Each structure stands twice: as C-alpha cells, then as structure tokens.
Amino acid sequence: MTTIRAEWTKLRTVRSTWWTVLAAVVLMAATAGQLAIYVANGNTNDDPSDDAGVVPLGSVLIDSLELVQYAVLALGLLVITSEFTTGTIRTTLQCTPSRGRVLLAKAAVTAAVTFGLGLLLGGVGALVASPVLGEWGAAPVAGTLRDVVALAAYLALIGVLALGLGAVLRSAVLTLTVLLAVLMIVPLSLREPDITALHRIADAFPGEAGKHLLTGDGQPYPPAVGLLLLAGWAAVALLAGRAALRRRDA
Amino acid sequence: MITLRALTKRFGETTAVDELTVDIAPGRVTGFLGPNGAGKSTTMRLILGLDRPTAGQALIGGRPYRELRRPLHEIGALLDARALHPARSGRAHLSAMAASNGIPERRVDEVLATVGLDGRAAAKPARALSLGMGQRLGIAGALLGDPAVLMFDEPVNGLDPDGVRWIRQLSRSLAAEGRTVLISSHLMSEMQQTADWLVVLGQGRLIADAPTAQVIAGSGLAVRVRSPRPAGLAALADRLTAAGAVVESGGTDELTVTGSTVERVGELAYDIGVPLHELTSHEASLERAFMALTADHVEYPAGAGGAA
Numbered sequence: 218m219t220t221i222r223a224e225w226t227k228l229r230t231v232r233s234t235w236w237t238v239l240a241a242v243v244l245m246a247a248t249a250g251q252l253a254i255y256v257a258n259g260n261t262n263d264d265p266s267d268d269a270g271v272v273p274l275g276s277v278l279i280d281s282l283e284l285v286q287y288a289v290l291a292l293g294l295l296v297i298t299s300e301f302t303t304g305t306i307r308t309t310l311q312c313t314p315s316r317g318r319v320l321l322a323k324a325a326v327t328a329a330v331t332f333g334l335g336l337l338l339g340g341v342g343a344l345v346a347s348p349v350l351g352e353w354g355a356a357p358v359a360g361t362l363r364d365v366v367a368l369a370a371y372l373a374l375i376g377v378l379a380l381g382l383g384a385v386l387r388s389a390v391l392t393l394t395v396l397l398a399v400l401m402i403v404p405l406s407l408r409e410p411d412i413t414a415l416h417r418i419a420d421a422f423p424g425e426a427g428k429h430l431l432t433g434d435g436q437p438y439p440p441a442v443g444l445l446l447l448a449g450w451a452a453v454a455l456l457a458g459r460a461a462l463r464r465r466d467a
Numbered sequence: 468m469i470t471l472r473a474l475t476k477r478f479g480e481t482t483a484v485d486e487l488t489v490d491i492a493p494g495r496v497t498g499f500l501g502p503n504g505a506g507k508s509t510t511m512r513l514i515l516g517l518d519r520p521t522a523g524q525a526l527i528g529g530r531p532y533r534e535l536r537r538p539l540h541e542i543g544a545l546l547d548a549r550a551l552h553p554a555r556s557g558r559a560h561l562s563a564m565a566a567s568n569g570i571p572e573r574r575v576d577e578v579l580a581t582v583g584l585d586g587r588a589a590a591k592p593a594r595a596l597s598l599g600m601g602q603r604l605g606i607a608g609a610l611l612g613d614p615a616v617l618m619f620d621e622p623v624n625g626l627d628p629d630g631v632r633w634i635r636q637l638s639r640s641l642a643a644e645g646r647t648v649l650i651s652s653h654l655m656s657e658m659q660q661t662a663d664w665l666v667v668l669g670q671g672r673l674i675a676d677a678p679t680a681q682v683i684a685g686s687g688l689a690v691r692v693r694s695p696r697p698a699g700l701a702a703l704a705d706r707l708t709a710a711g712a713v714v715e716s717g718g719t720d721e722l723t724v725t726g727s728t729v730e731r732v733g734e735l736a737y738d739i740g741v742p743l744h745e746l747t748s749h750e751a752s753l754e755r756a757f758m759a760l761t762a763d764h765v766e767y768p769a770g771a772g773g774a775a
Contacts, residue, residue, distance in 0.1 A: 219537075219566060219567055219568065219569045220567055222566040222567075223563045223564070223566040223567035224563075226559065226562050226563040226566050227552075227555070227559075227563045230555045230556065230559035230562075230563070231552055231554045231555050232554055233554060299552065303550065303551065303552045303553065304547060304549065304550030304551075305550055305551065305552050305560075307512075307515075307517055307546060307547070307550055308550060308560075308564065308608070309567075310515075310516070310517060311515055311517070311538065311539075311544060312538070312539060312563075312564050312567035312568055313567050314516050314532055314533045314534075314538055315533070464519075466512070466517065466518040466519060467512075467517040467518070
C-alpha cells in the first residue's frame with residue numbers, strides 16, 4: 218500500500234500526466250462527435266448505401282477508441298519509461314528494492330487511473346455524440362453502461378500492457394512502436410491472406426481480444442474470453458517487466 | 468555498518484570492482500577515494516542493490532539491500548543529484564520517497580529545513596534547481612528515514628564553499644551520532660579535512676583501509692626549502708638526490724624534499740654554503756599520499772591517452 222501511495226504521488230505530480238488526460242478527453246470529444254456526424258449524415262443524405270440506420274451510442278464510443286487509445290497507452294508506458302530516461306528508477310528501487318512490488322504498484326495505479334479515465338471518456342463521448350446522433354442513436358441504459366465499462370476495462374488492461382512492455386524495453390519510442398505492431402499491424406497482416414490458421418493466431422492478439430471484448434460479437438469467442446485473453450497479455454507483460462527489472466542493472 | 472565480502476562486478480571484459488573486502492564502521496566518517504574509474508560509484512550501486520554483483524556480497528547491517536523492506540530507515544544514499552524528473556518539484560520527489568517507506572509527510576519539511584531548502588525552492592520543478600540545490604535535495608532524501616548508514620557519492624560536486632563546509636559539518640555530526648558515514652570524493656583536500664578513515668580504491672581493488680592520518684604519514688614527511696640563490700639550490704638538490712631523497716622543484720627558489728629530514732637538509736645546506744630563507748617540515752598532504760598509493764592504478768594516466 219505504501220508503494221502504491223508513492224506511485225500515485227509520482228504520477229499526479231508531473232504535469233504530463235494531466236496533459237495526457239486532457240489530450241484523451243479532447244480526442245474523445247472530437248472523434249465521437251465526428252463519428253456521430255457521419256452516422257447522421259449517412260442516414261439523411263441522398264445516397265441510400267450510406268444508411269446506417271439507428272446506431273447504438275456504445276458502438277460510436279467504442280469506435281472512437283481506435284484513436285483515443287494511444288493517449289492512454291502513452292500514459293501507461295510513460296509511468297515506467299520516464300523513470301529510465303530521468304534516472305529516477307534508481308531512487309524508486311532504492312525506496313522499494315522489490316522489483317515485483319514496484320511494478321505491481323505501478324500497475325495498480327495505472328489500471329485505476331486508466332479505468333477511471335475510461336469511464337470519464339465514455340461520459341464525454343456520450344455527451345458529445347448523443348445530441349448529434351439525435352433520432353439515429355439508440356442508448357439503452359444497460360447496453361450503453363456495459364459498453365462504457367468494457368471500454369474502461371479495455372483501456373486499463375492495455376495501459377498495464379504498455380507499462381509491462383515499457384519495463385522491458387525502457388524506451389518510450391521503442392515501446393510505442395512495439396505496441397503499435399502488436400495491437401494493429403501484426404494481426405492485420407495475419408488476416409491479409411485467407412488462411413484460417415493465421416486468422417486464429419490473429420484472434421489471440423491483444424488488440425483483437427480487445428475488439429471482441431468491446432463489440433461483444435461472440436465470433437470466434439465471447440467477450441469474457443476476450444477480457445481474459447487481454448488480461449493474460451497484460452499479466453505476461455508485467456511478468457516480463459519484473460524479470461527484466463530483476464536481472465538488469467538499473 | 469557496511470560489509471563488503473569479495474565483492475566483484477564485471478562489465479564484459481572490464482572488472483569494475485575486484486574482490487573488494489572491507490568493513491565500513493559506524494561512528495566515523497569514512498572517505499572513499501580513488502581516481503576516476505576506480506569503481507567507487509559501482510561499489511555504491513552494488514551496496515544499494517541497483518547493480519547485481521558478479522560475485523561476492525554487499526551487506527547493510529548484515530543483510531543484502533534487496534531484502535530490506537523499508538530501506539530508507541536503514542541506509543540513506545545520494546548517488547546522482549541530477550536523477551530527478553525535470554517536471555516534478557523537489558518536495559513532491561521527497562513526498563513520493565516518504566510515502567514508499569511509510570514516513571510521515573511532516574518529516575519532508577524537517578529534512579528540507581535540515582538541508583536549507585526553503586519552501587519556494589522545494590516547490591520549483593526540478594529542472595529549475597541548481598546542481599547545488601539538487602545535491603541538497605538528494606541529501607534530504609538520504610536523511611528522510613533517519614537511517615543508521617549514510618552514503619554520499621561526490622556530495623560536494625557543484626556546491627559553493629559554504630555548501631562544502633556545510634557537508635563537512637553535517638557528515639561529522641552524523642558520524643558523531645554513531646552513524647556509519649561513507650563519502651566518496653576525488654577531492655583529497657576535502658577528505659583530509661572530513662574523513663577519519665580512508666578506504667582507497669584503484670582499478671576496483673582495495674589499496675588502503677586505514678586511519679586518514681596513517682595514510683598520510685605512510686607517504687613520509689616533506690621538507691620545504693627556500694633560498695634566494697638558484698645555483699646553490701640546484702647544488703643542494705643534487706646532493707639530496709645523491710643521498711637518496713626525492714626532490715621536487717617549486718620554481719627557482721623552492722624545493723620540496725621527501726625521504727629526508729629537516730636536520731639532514733639543514734646540514735647539507737650548511738656544508739655547501741647555501742643561505743636558506745625557509746626550512747620547514749610539512750606533513751605530507753593526502754594528495755601526495757594518494758598519488759603514491761594509486762600511481763600504479765590509474766586507468767587513464769595523464770598524457771597517455773591524449774584527448775580520449
């Protein structure tokens with residue numbers, strides 16, 4: 218608990234944390250607004266092929282994440298990579314020599330903050346998108362709430378994934394590059410050829426697991442499995458991070 | 468008490484610390500000396516569990532650092548005063564440290580007062596702190612847990628003369644309270660005034676582990692001779708060298724002689740009729756003792772490597 222308090226103190230006392238939060242909120246408002254405009258326009262213009270019909274509010278929020286998630290990833294990875302670039306990792310490990318404790322505390326703080334941020338983003342997105350969608354939006358309370366909670370859980374887990382990976386790679390740029398590959402590029406490439414085995418592998422990637430968690434499409438596995446898969450990825454990244462912190466000189 | 472047992476750290480081919488066995492005892496200021504690259508900082512990092520030893524052990528109060536639950540209560544260290552998040556205030560830096568070891572927030576105010584950082588300086592982002600203020604902040608962090616062992620790596624770096632004096636007094640009073648105080652420095656003169664005991668390192672190996680006075684005495688006394696007659700002084704230097712003493716020339720009118728005595732130099736000068744304006748005995752400086760001790764252990768001897 219003391220380590221968690223220390224990590225929370227560190228996170229809240231640098232301005233970049235709050236700039237990242239602000240960036241995420243602004244991005245969310247802009248993206249959700251734009252996607253809502255597309256839906257409304259598509260339904261009201263002369264081209265019937267654009268008609269999306271009535272769209273659930275939750276799906277607009279989820280689609281907005283495509284872009285917004287990068288602000289959250291930045292938040293997660295900076296929690297550890299900034300310690301390496303500034304050298305404060307040595308102070309941190311001096312205060313708490315157990316590498317596992319440090320990383321777990323960071324994971325707890327990152328997950329809590331990104332989950333909370335996810336809820337906030339869901340609210341902001343809904344506030345902006347609902348009036349734009351108007352009659353073309355459907356916002357059943359239970360369904361929308363489920364979507365917002367799933368969205369927050371997704372952001373919390375990829376935040377922790379970014380943290381673990383950052384502990385292994387130490388560099389912010391390298392970590393972001395690998396995250397981009399793992400979340401998007403590799404699974405997309407695997408889906409390119411029409412080979413079932415490759416599709417199955419792609420489905421196991423964290424970004425895809427996240428998609429199945431968020432959309433709840435049930436294909437090829439239900440959202441709960443997507444959640445577990447994503448959590449597994451985050452746990453593996455943390456374990457790898459702990460091993461790296463233990464083995465390597467700080 | 469810091470206990471090092473056959474502590475060894477190799478980075479690839481280079482051996483930074485080589486089978487170092489030494490005890491740093493409480494109740495006195497121990498100076499940790501050695502030329503650059505001698506392995507002082509690496510040893511400190513090994514003590515703090517930041518680097519993993521290749522072999523051997525470093526213990527604080529009998530336990531390895533990584534086994535300490537709340538280490539700030541056992542050992543406080545200042546390693547690199549520049550290792551701060553540039554956007555975080557000094558106070559927030561200390562608050563996070565305090566929180567990690569269950570130390571109450573009011574202790575942050577206490578240590579800030581002890582090191583002489585006022586509220587305004589502590590509220591600034593770290594990037595706005597001078598190196599001297601950074602050192603004070605680092606020392607404040609070391610003092611947070613009121614530990615029995617303190618370790619400062621080059622603490623006088625970047626401090627003004629007042630700051631240097633302050634570090635000296637602080638180290639002495641901490642040692643007087645019965646704490647173990649280990650200070651690394653390349654400033655021999657500073658150590659001469661601060662340290663009761665010296666641990667000298669060269670190429671990662673222990674060269675000396677003795678009271679400061681003894682290390683200095685070990686290098687022999689020096690005799691200073693001044694004369695208004697350069698020719699006579701040169702002749703005196705020749706006679707002294709022939710008699711086995713080591714003579715250094717300090718300009719045309721001055722000699723520094725080691726390996727001889729005031730009496731012997733005086734008699735020789737009388738024999739060859741050289742008038743003297745000064746004939747004094749000097750305790751050899753730590754500088755000189757240090758040079759003699761580490762002469763064979765300098766990794767980059769001056770002039771050998773050029774600009775590299």
